[in-house]
Amino acid sequence: MVKVLQIRQQQYHLLHHPRHHPIYYFNFSFQPSSYNNKGQLLVLHFSSKSNQTLSISSTAAAVAKKNSSCCLITKMTSFVENPVEKKLKMNTCNHLRHVESMATLPSGAGKISHLNSVILGEDLASEENDLVFPSNHFSSQALVSSPEKYLEMYKRSIEDPAGFWSDIASTFYWKHQWNQPVFSENLDVTKGTINIEWFKGGITNICYNALDRNIDAGNGSKIALYWEGNEPDVDASLSYSQLLDKVCQLANYLKDIDVKKGDAVIIYLPMLMELPIAMLACARIGAVHSVVFAGFSAESLSQRIVDCKPKAVITCNAVRRGPKVINLKEIVDAALVESTKNGVSVDVCLTYENQSAMKREATKWQEGRDVWWQDIIPTYPTTCEVEWVDAEDPLFLLYTSGSTGKPKGVLHTTGGYMVYTATTFKYAFDYKPSDIYWCTADCGWITGHSYVTYGPLLNGASVIIFEGAPNYPDSGRCWDIVDKYKVTIFYTAPTLVRSLMRDGDEYVTRCSRKSLRVLGSVGEPINPSAWRFLSFCVVLHAMF
Structure with missing residues (x-):
């Protein structure tokens, strides 16, 4: 033409x-x-x-x-x-x-x-x-408006780390301020155990800072979570106040089954709103959550159960990814059989009925151990007292992939993780209160922990959680979601970008995408062709 x-x-x-x-x-x-x-x-x-x-x-x-x-x-x-x-x-x-x-x-x-x-x-x-x-x-509107501004912040963080991080940490709620140095470290094996501590002696709670603090600031009616189901016409949302109610109900149930501060809880859930709800409920009562990617095998799940000896497992009966139904409850059942053989039994398996994937009648059930989420959790009160924890108390365990041997549980503690994830989210994505944020990562990975759940919610952001596949029902699903929710910050991986590139530009250009203002890439250095696809197809075409 x-x-x-x-x-x-x-x-x-x-x-x-x-x-x-x-x-x-x-x-x-x-x-x-x-x-x-x-x-x-x-x-x-x-x-x-x-x-x-x-x-x-x-x-x-x-x-x-x-x-x-x-x-x-x-x-x-x-x-x-x-x-x-x-x-x-x-x-x-x-x-x-x-x-x-x-x-x-x-x-x-x-x-x-x-x-x-x-x-x-x-x-x-x-x-x-x-x-x-x-x-x-x-640049003129960014939180870090220039390389010089960044270098100024960086210089202070190196020359005065105590002052730099104290100023940031003070923006959060602490029941008691830390009474020791902001951080201490030993990275020399000849001097003892490798150890790094942040804000030790400070008493806080990350769930309180993510939810109660934002509600107290007047953001209770703001949407915290937008959920997009596998099918384009299935969605839901929760305000910060509604999210806190659901977190407290689950937290009260966990306390009722004798989950205490320091106890582990395995979470084997797909990207439903119940996943961050479960994470935050554990954090509220001081329990240590261990999220396992809901795609891992029964053997992998069993290894993690044996290692952390959880008081309970939280899962759902099934998930639909694209046209495929995956029976998660069967995987959990097999993992629990295997872990019992290895000396670790679990008394409670809390199961969410994901009705769009499988009805409860089709779900295998073990009476006395298995409990339907929808039957029990809504019966609990919507307020739950906060368990205040030391900044160095454990928050969660996340296991390595096992590519270099047996998966190893990495323990993340509360205070340093809270301050770090909130700060990196704020500055890396130039977050503004009006933003709608979407990270395509699964909460089974550290990116999902930090930049789907904790980092955004600590900043009072509105977050999108997507259950489905990016190429279902076609390769324009991501951009359909961007338009539907008016996403302003889009955080994804080069692997996903390259998969979408193969299907051409037409799936992108059929959507407006005018809301986008920040793109983030994670997982590996993005290659130039993928970067060009993002910056041209996704953003540049949408500018006019």
Whole structure:
């Protein structure tokens, strides 16, 4: 398809890359005749066809808002003096390069030794120190507004760690302030056991700080959790006050079955709202939760049961991921049989009936041990006294994957973890109270603990929890969810991005995505092609 754009200005300036073709920067003002005043900012691969016109290879036509300026970044395969007349013909192929969605050159362009691979493509650039900077408009509103501001914070954290972390920790509720140094450490095995302690002597509770503190601040009616089920038309939500009620009901039940401070509770749940509810209920009474990814085998689950000797196991009967139903209760039953053989028996298996996946009539049951969540938990009071704990008391156990041997339980303590996760969430995602936040991680992993449950809720955020698969019912599900809830912060992994890339752009571009303002990547360094897909397909297309 051919479109015509009228160009009002000439060449802007020229930069040379030391190894490749020159990069030509143009600053044009466009007046599109047939684009409904919509526009996109793209980097295009130019190839000269004649002195009259250029054929531009792109995945889409490059236009700008009517009567506005934009930055057009191009790679010229051959230079033609005065190559652009009054009109420019365009067709579409699949050779796109792009930068940020801003009206001027990126603030980093020309200031770095090598142009970013986002501009040149992976085949033309491989420097690890290439950078792309945010726009001045974005930076001016950010909590950390510049590299200089970050370095200032970092310098204080190194030179005055006690003061730096004390100031941050003081924004949380402490029943008693710590009466010892903010932190102490021994990293020298010749001097004794390796040990690191934060805020020792300080008395607090992470559930209280995540829920009660935010409610006391006037945010009780704010949505804490949006839940999106496996099917697109199945959803639910809980305000901070409603979430606290449900946490207290479960906490009271756990106390009633003799779960005490320091006791372990295994949680083997999919991404239902009951998963963070269970985590917070344990934290409220000082119990140590151990979340096991609800995809691990009975053998893996049994190993963790034997190791931590829990007072109870919390699970659900089944989960539906895409079109597939997984019987979680059968896995738990098999794990409990195996753990009993190894000398560890569990007296209570609290089971949530996930009705969209399996009815209770189809669920195997052991009377005297198994209890239906829906039958018992709603009968308990919606208030529960907080168990105040030392900052160095254990909060949760999370087991390593076992790729280098037997899975090892990593113990996370309360105070340092609370302050760290809340702080990193706040600054890494530039969190604002109006944000809607979605992290695609499962709470069976540390990312889910820190950046689905604790970090966001400690900041009073509204969090999305997604039960289903990102490619069900099709590969546009993520972007459908972004539009449905007006997600502003999207945190995911390159693995997921690459899987969505394989299905093309159409699943992305059918959605608006205009709400997005921050993208986060976790799990591994994101490769340039995945980064380009996120920044172009997901964000840049949505800007106009």
